[in-house]
Amino acid sequence: MTSSSYQDALHPAGPYANTIVGVWWFYLIVCTIVFVAVWIALFIAIRRARRRVEPDTLAPRAPRAMMLALAATTGLLLAMLVSSIAGARALSPQGKAVTREIQVTGHQWWWDIQYLDERSDHIAQTANELHVPVGERVRIILASSDVIHSFWVPNLHGKRDLIPGQKSIFVIQADKAGLYRAQCAEFCGLQHAKMAFIVIAEPKHDFEQWLATMRASAAQPKTADEQRGQQVFLSTSCGMCHAIKGTSAGSRVGPDLTHVGSRRTLGAAVIPNNRGNLSGWIADAGGVKPGVLMPPNPLDPDDLHALVAYLESLK
Amino acid sequence: MTPLILTLCLLASLASCRREQRQLRHSPQASTRTGGIVRDAELQPGQPWPEVTVRNVSEERAWDLNEGQRLYRAYNCNGCHANGGGGMGPALMDESWIYGSHPENIHDVIVEGRPNGMPSFGGKIPDYQIWEITAYVRSMSGLVPKLAATGRTDHMQTKISEQSKKEEK
Structure with missing residues (x-):
């Protein structure tokens, strides 16, 4: 790189x-x-x-x-x-x-x-x-x-x-x-x-x-963790701004996340896309990019891990 | 005499300090809330709850009011309430309030939702954003300090600006 x-x-x-x-x-x-x-x-x-x-x-x-x-x-x-x-x-x-x-x-x-x-x-x-x-x-x-x-x-x-x-x-x-x-x-x-x-x-x-x-819709969650992650995505604030093709989340305010797991970077090529960075970004994007429009998302740790597992599976 | 005038000028400038305050990072606590904060029914069992009044600091900050305006579109409030004139949902820029005009009332409407179509946003969007939207909604009726209200919109002008709006009660 x-x-x-x-x-x-x-x-x-x-x-x-x-x-x-x-x-x-x-x-x-x-x-x-x-x-x-x-x-x-x-x-x-x-x-x-x-x-x-x-x-x-x-x-x-x-x-x-x-x-x-x-x-x-x-x-x-x-x-x-x-x-x-x-x-x-x-x-x-x-x-x-x-x-x-x-x-x-x-x-x-x-x-x-x-x-x-x-x-x-x-x-x-x-x-x-x-x-x-x-x-x-x-x-x-x-x-x-x-x-x-x-x-x-x-x-x-x-x-x-x-x-x-x-x-x-x-x-x-x-x-x-x-x-x-x-x-x-x-x-x-x-x-x-x-x-x-x-x-x-x-x-x-x-x-x-x-x-x-x-072009394809998002991959269906396979493991129990990924399934819970999808539930977290759809039931908390994620779907208010982001879209995942093939689910009910279809908002166009933030970036499309249909294949977010395949991307190399996060936050507009600011940090590499890996598990740690993704968790940190979800929990508090403003820590990496002060002023970013994505709000902090205080999630239960188990929910956060499941959510990250789900997003990583979206290749 | 001069020191006195200078001091008065300095004091006067303090009054408008909050207008330019921008909170660019919000604490996780500011993001969470799933329930409302006031009682909607007057009929209560036992001792009545003390009345809650809330001072929404977002109303005094120009940045927050502007964010409220942005979020009003982002979260599709304009889908039902249009630019405040109403459509499927009631108008927001007039003097009639079904569930009260105070910040805490509007906050609770957004958090809890209301019958006949108003969805509940509690737990879906961060609490500080709900306060920003609340401030913007009140600014449409001229209920926020003129100093902080938006002078013009970023889009095509369809109504008088929030700053020029006369107070509706």
């Missing part, structure tokens, strides 16, 4: 991030050369001015050098402008055929992720974990339910804002399979820093298999 390119704009994993990093390096090299050249010219000018005691005229002494500098400046600026426009054209979502559409909705402070089929019907829902097939263009439809957020997967693309009351569209593509961390890049309130998600780029076969799992 902590490889060197886990969240790194300089290690692109797709064509769009590649374009951006190309423009970035071009700008950096041009600016570095110009910076160094200006300092060298400045030092030469100062040294020459010291030797001369009295300037006989204020007119420029070397019109040729001036013209050269002017031409170089104009040329470089034009080159930068052209590279910037070419980069923006390459990044434009317009006219790009995609294989899949995914709707991402920003909430304070988590990401709701819904997969659409060819008819734009919502077929699967998850949270804070975006799976994409490797080597395919995917259209991301961005929306926000409260304030402005920003979708930023540095390894795949630049930032794109999620604006309330408006849908914005862009296209991403991952060419290298891997795990990439993404971060909300627009200050959105108290827990903005802890509003992240992970992108999992996987081969098409694995992706389709994962999506088929996500």
Whole structure:
């Protein structure tokens, strides 16, 4: 999870991030050369001015050098402008055929992720974990339910804002399979820093298999512990905000928990999803993320263990 | 003279201190309660219970009132009561109260539920959130301090703001 390119704009994993990093390096090299050249010219000018005691005229002494500098400046600026426009054209979502559409909705402070089929019907829902097939263009439809957020997967693309009351569209593509961390890049309130998600780029076969799992309803509880956990889920406060497909819990206020056991992280990629963290999160989510909208849930210890067992079984 | 004015100004500012209080972490105790807190019937066996009056601090905090408004939608109160004008359920922004207008009465209605459709939320949602919703419900009738009441909603304006609402009794 902590490889060197886990969240790194300089290690692109797709064509769009590649374009951006190309423009970035071009700008950096041009600016570095110009910076160094200006300092060298400045030092030469100062040294020459010291030797001369009295300037006989204020007119420029070397019109040729001036013209050269002017031409170089104009040329470089034009080159930068052209590279910037070419980069923006390459990044434009317009006219790009995609294989899949995914709707991402920003909430304070988590990401709701819904997969659409060819008819734009919502077929699967998850949270804070975006799976994409490797080597395919995917259209991301961005929306926000409260304030402005920003979708930023540095390894795949630049930032794109999620604006309330408006849908914005862009296209991403991952060419290298891997795990990439993404971060909300627009200050959105108290827990903005802890509003992240992970992108999992996987081969098409694995992706389709994962999506088929996500489409299915939640697994039925098998053991007595899991059955009691389901009872706890449905009879206490959980179902007031969360949904588990295939049960009577269907609220859309908090993240969908139909396959929560298969997720790698909790609380918008803040803590790893394991038994201890899940119990702690349920008991007092505010301890991890002060200001989080999930209230503390004082449950009987046996009920809590059963609930966690049930949620872990929802693969 | 100047120290006196300064002191008075400082004292005046203390009066509005609670408006900006935000409780971002709630204790587990603040989350639990399954029963109501007042007696609904006046007819009681034996010695009558002492009357309970509750001061709901959420009414004095702008953040809590705003949270109440958010939860009012999140928990689908607007499904029956609309934006306070009523629908399947009774209106909340007028002066008539079936079960009383005091914070403790409204709290108990939410906790216990009432006949003909009002569900019981006791044990389903944390108690502090019930107090926040109670504060918001009372703000719809102009019963909370104007200083803390919401000045505008985040959504399309369908009614006058809680802050501009005249007190209904």
